[in-house]
Amino acid sequence: MSDHHTKRAVGIVAAMLMLVFGFVLGSSVMSATASNTTVVAQQAPVQPVAPSTESEKDFSTIYNQVSPSVVSINVSGTSTDGSQFQAAGTGFVIDQQGHIVTNDHVVDSTSTIEVNFLDGTIVKGSVVGLDRDSDLAVIKVDVPAAELHPVTLGDSDKLFIGETTLAIGSPFNQRWTLTTGIVSALDRTISGQTQYSVGSAIQTDAAINPGNSGGPLLNLQGEVVGVNSQILSQSNSSSGVGFAIPSNLVKRVSQDIINTGKVEYSYLGISAASGIDLGLIEALHVPNNTQGVVIGQVQPDGPAAKAGLKSASSNDVSTGAEPTSADIITAIDGLKIKDMSGLITYLAIKTQPGQTINLTVLRDGNEINVPVTLTARPASISQ
Secondary structure (H helix, E strand, C coil): CCHHHHHHHHHHHHHHHHHHHHHHHHHHHHHHCHHHCCCCCCCCCCCCCCCCCHHHHHHHHHHHHHHHHEEEEEEEEECCCCCEEEEEEEEEECCCCCEEEEEHHHHCCCCEEEEECCCCCEEEEEEEEEECCCCEEEEEECCCHHHCCCCCECCHHHCCCCCEEEEEECHHHCCCEEEEEEEEEEEEEEECCCCCEEEEEEEECCCCCCCCCCCEEECCCCCEEEEEEEECCCCCCCCCCEEEEEHHHHHHHHHHHHHHCCCCCEECCEEECCCCCHHHHHHHCCCCCCCCEEEEEECCCCHHHHHCCCCCCHHHHHHCCCCCCCCEEEEECCEECCCHHHHHHHHHHHCCCCCEEEEEEEECCEEEEEEEECEECCCCCCC
16 A cells, blocks of 8 residues: 555544544533533433343342332330430231231330331331230231231241341331341340240341341242341441341241230240350260250249259359259250250240140250149249
């Protein structure tokens, strides 16, 4: 190619580049100085994108299915010191009579309960009953049955570690927020609103924050397997360790509250010593794979005391030394238990006051059977 043609080609390319860069720069200038122009380029509206992966489809389907059942709860009241307070939480509809499950700590001591539905409906709620021991409550709203969408309560006994979980709630008052995670652990013991503990709690790493309280923890079938209740955090925000009250306990508590306005639990009358460790195994001369509840104290005149159950000696307890003898409960009605969580759960869900249970007890190296007739749980005594 001649120099003339080469220069001409380069000139054409340069001109084209100037046009291209001139358009880009011109657009930038127009954008920056739009207030001084009469023509502004309009961006095409963003079209919603459909879920593309199977997990996205599952999560989207579950959210669309369950979110109309989830409510955002705003409460107000007067604190014990006379100051006014406002707070927020979550709940979910369990029947077409307008009953809603939430946490006791969301609605306890409140004077006004405002219930917000996904479709924009806002109504007042009234307390049907509170159960401080399980940190559960049932409230009621006056809404036509056709406008209520009850959840399906699943079987929390069928959960497994690693199972996918979803939480819907109002973290920091950001309503109908969906978070996902897995079941991180099972059979945790968490505190209720009293000195009694809640057994078989579900640990999950689905993000749970203030405002999620009372909301549902879901499986991939869209069933409620727990009620989000607590987080373990030094900053009062999600750190990947959240806890939910198991749905099988929720079923029992909610029905008792609806039917009678209260919940009565069975009472054994013991407290547990520290967990089984190597020191205890060596002191009690039991097999290294022993699991169960080491009885730390037996309440006087309680069911356990009347059945002859024995605790670690008072001297051992007071000095902090390993006990040289103590009963270890290893099973209830033939069902093996690993720790206090299993014992609490069995008593709370499977038994009623007045019922007689059979405990398998390891005492001085021998396995014995001890029948115990349970009574109703006192208001202010240990488990």
